[in-house]
Amino acid sequence: MSVDDRHSASHTLVIGGGVIGVCCAWYLSKRGARVTVLERDQVGKGASFGNAGTIAPGHGAINKPGRVGQALKSLFDPLSPLYVAPRLDPELVRWLWAFIRTCTEEHAAYTMGVLGRLGHATSHLFDELVASEKLDCCYHHEGYHEVYQTGHGLESAKREAEFTRRYGFHPETLSGEALREREPAISSRILGGVFFPEAARINPYRFVCEMAERARRNGAVFRTGVEVADILTAGGKVRGGRARDGETIDADAVVLAAGAYSVPLARKLGLKLPLQAAKGYHRDHKLGQGTPELRRACMLGENLVFCTPMDGFLRLAGTLEFSGVNHEIRRPRLEQLTNAAKRYFNGLESNDSWSEWCGLRPCIADGLPAVGPVARYKGLFIATGHAMAGLTLGPITGKLIAEYILDGRPGMDIAALSPDRF
Ligand SMILES: Cc1cc2nc3c(=O)[nH]c(=O)nc-3n(C[C@H](O)[C@H](O)[C@H](O)COP(=O)(O)OP(=O)(O)OC[C@H]3O[C@@H](n4cnc5c(N)ncnc54)[C@H](O)[C@@H]3O)c2cc1C
Incomplete structure (x- = not known):
């Protein structure tokens, strides 16, 4: 879109009140735009509710050379961290094919080039937002550890880490002893790991609620319990949305931010969005009940489980299903979270958790978001x-969408994320 073609919207509808929709609403309303968020359930109760709460700016896409073998093996192992439930679904087959074709070294470098730039930008935005808006969301910008118990895992x-360094991040490799000095709960079975200093942690639901509250103060309207059934268009332009109960809401800009549930609305407009839902689980263990007290977030490398200390509890979160x-909720997969943590930490005795949850990550086949x-x-x-x-990239996505809508172009080159690329 050129500057001449700028879209000076007078009313923007945001479909979906997850971290992405809420960040779009905040950045739009902060700049004085009129914005209404339509959320079919409650704000922040989708994938944004119970994720691992790590802001991990140096993380690349899931499309990596080793993933193809993992995906194929997983067809026969319902407990593997990455699991594709076998089923005859042409969209899944097309998605898998596109995914497999992009699991190459070249593509990993390409996506990291894009995600790395977004990661640096979003990291600064979190610092800025938490400080300027005084967000009460358990934010700690102090890095996280990835820990490994096999030589093969540690080598990879x-x-x-070496790869990530090329994109301006500063991961530090650590021996098992050095890790245990920092985190005494780490078991002697752990051979070593990597520290990612640019990362942060946050309570993700509190962040979304706080951002929604600040957007309301700026004048944004949040309507919950309103499910959008259609995006309305006329003469090649959007003109609003129609709710499931038939109500129409006029707008001259619409942002589709419905996470893993976005496909049906896009499809109704004849748009391709090669997106599959990847389910993940969490289990929250209260501190002081045989739960290891971690100082920082920690990723269990071989199992892809994140362990994040939040206010009064430790969240175990992971698996890609x-x-x-x-x-x-597939119980054996949920149990995997606690079972994995027991192998990496001393002192996790009980299986009792006070919150068990699953949520759907919106995954596009080429590993990049559509923005x-x-x-x-x-x-x-x-x-x-x-x-x-999605949590990590929430603020930068909101900022870029507001720039597209209010200035006609984004503040950084994100052509690689174009929804027209499919
Ligand atoms: C276990 C797990 C761990 C994760 N850990 C991390 C992490 O540590 N760091 C990180 O950055 N990311 C993490 N993620 C990913 C992150 O949670 C998602 O990428 C992010 O929450 C997606 O946000 P969203 O706003 O797009 O979707 P959602 O939060 O799912 O929001 C979409 C919203 O749209 C609403 N909606 C859907 N359809 C309609 C409709 N027709 N009309 C109105 N409303 C509608 C839904 O009700 C929902 O509230 C994790 C995810 C999982 C599952």
């Missing part, structure tokens, strides 16, 4: 597909 983590759009305008409909913007990094 070191290679990954491609089983469609459903919220069925920006849609050429076919003036005024339509997409902001979804953030996969494992």
